[in-house]
Amino acid sequence: MLLKLKKLFCTHEFHLLTSYKRDTDKSVGYSMKNIYVVYCPKCKTQKEVLEHEYNAIIEKQRLDKEFKK
16 A cells, blocks of 8 residues: 555656667557666656657656756
């Protein structure tokens, strides 16, 4: 129960675990895109996101850190 509350109220601080390329095209062809695996140690959440989502997460965290100063 406590872990669920932590996940609900967590101010995520994602860190990059790894990245890899994966076929994201569901049709006959293929399209290789970078997939980033990020992890929040506070609530133990792990996500796989595309490159543009990863860049947005990192930029938001950078701005939040600057705003706190």
